[in-house]
Amino acid sequence: MLSSHAAVEVVSERNELTTDFRFKRVPPPARNDAATTAEFSLVEGHRDGNGGELAALHDGKLPRSSDAPRENFFFAAGTAGGKLRLDLGRAIAIKQVNTFSWHAGDRGPQVYTLSAGNNGTDDWKKIAAVDTRPKSGEPGGQYGVSIAESTGSLGRYRYLLFEVAHTEANDPFGNTFFSEMDVIEAGGPAPEPVAMPAARVEIVETAGGACRFAVDTTEAPDLTDWTHTELAPVLREWYPRIAKLLASAGYAAPRNVQIVFSAEMKGVAATGGTRVSCAAKWYRANLKGEAKGSIVHELVHVVQQYGLNRRNPKATPTPGWVTEGLADYIRWFLYEPQSHGAEVRARDAAKARHDASYRTTANFFNFVTTKYDPQLVTQLNAAARAGTYTEDFWKQRTGHTITELADAWRANALTSASPRN
Ligand SMILES: [Ca+2]
Numbered sequence: 001m002l003s004s005h006a007a008v009e010v011v012s013e014r015n016e017l018t019t020d021f022r023f024k025r026v027p028p029p030a031r032n033d034a035a036t037t038a039e040f041s042l043v044e045g046h047r048d049g050n051g052g053e054l055a056a057l058h059d060g061k062l063p064r065s066s067d068a069p070r071e072n073f074f075f076a077a078g079t080a081g082g083k084l085r086l087d088l089g090r091a092i093a094i095k096q097v098n099t100f101s102w103h104a105g106d107r108g109p110q111v112y113t114l115s116a117g118n119n120g121t122d123d124w125k126k127i128a129a130v131d132t133r134p135k136s137g138e139p140g141g142q143y144g145v146s147i148a149e150s151t152g153s154l155g156r157y158r159y160l161l162f163e164v165a166h167t168e169a170n171d172p173f174g175n176t177f178f179s180e181m182d183v184i185e186a187g188g189p190a191p192e193p194v195a196m197p198a199a200r201v202e203i204v205e206t207a208g209g210a211c212r213f214a215v216d217t218t219e220a221p222d223l224t225d226w227t228h229t230e231l232a233p234v235l236r237e238w239y240p241r242i243a244k245l246l247a248s249a250g251y252a253a254p255r256n257v258q259i260v261f262s263a264e265m266k267g268v269a270a271t272g273g274t275r276v277s278c279a280a281k282w283y284r285a286n287l288k289g290e291a292k293g294s295i296v297h298e299l300v301h302v303v304q305q306y307g308l309n310r311r312n313p314k315a316t317p318t319p320g321w322v323t324e325g326l327a328d329y330i331r332w333f334l335y336e337p338q339s340h341g342a343e344v345r346a347r348d349a350a351k352a353r354h355d356a357s358y359r360t361t362a363n364f365f366n367f368v369t370t371k372y373d374p375q376l377v378t379q380l381n382a383a384a385r386a387g388t389y390t391e392d393f394w395k396q397r398t399g400h401t402i403t404e405l406a407d408a409w410r411a412n413a414l415t416s417a418s419p420r421n
């Protein structure tokens, strides 16, 4: 993206898959730039207490993940942004101002205006306006912005003023995670790039390059063989299948997906937007068992994107048991039916609840699909994604209320469940 303000050039780039803060035209973050020893102060607005101090903006360190609040500076939740002043200590010829941010969602893009002056209070001269919000699609990723002037210097200034705006106001969490702000002095020392740990990222493409996965095992190098030989084929085969099964009018499944194995994460796995985070410890212990199936479950969440409806006041939110039930239905009844991982045991059948979520709901969906409506999953997904799901859905699709369906399901489970269970 390129825009001009007088002779000032603003270059902005985004990494959607790579996480090393390296860009084609925006220089890498530096650890010896003029901002390193300068002083940031808050002129207007408040720091978010969940984030880092102003020091995070010029400590020459970069966050280790796309959700590392303490390693970024950001303005307080629920506020529209604020103003930051940078005192360089003396007037210098400024070659570039480079700013870097990283978040998996709305807090990735940067929106600010940059001014410069020499008294720090009222002689501000506007230098550039920055707005890196993508026109369409998911906003997550690493953003790099470089502001420079064609003649080589933006001018001689001691102070810079960043008037920062939030990227969205649909929820309280719209303030950008700023990771580093650099000021490169014209004729100053050669910038020394901040070192990032050597990344282990395999790009896995589905047929014809239609969709790309960045499988990141940087924090769990021992899992790299497994992701390459075992997981990659599952991604290639199952992501397109899930996208087809969960197709709906006017919707295209995300084309760029990150799968990141995290050393510190607890639990199993979680999906936010188009990023799947996996707890390396759990995967290590379950490679021969549930590992691949759990990622199939997360791929369903990547395709679902029911959150797109957050901003639609007319939408009814999809109940969590429907979302999770669909993910487990696809996993247990389509991906690995041979494992029989979502059977309802005879002794549990009488008390089984269709809305118990996960495997139990998956079993209910399978019953309704088999007995009443082979299109159930596709139709249920379309309603959930459109924000039109209500209990009427069941009556419309099958002629029965959900209570009737649940009763029939329990009765069936009681008679058909194997007695050895
Ligand atoms: Ca930093």
Ligand SMILES: [Zn+2]
Pocket (backbone or CB within 6 Å): 297, 301, 324, 327
């Ligand atoms: Zn889930």
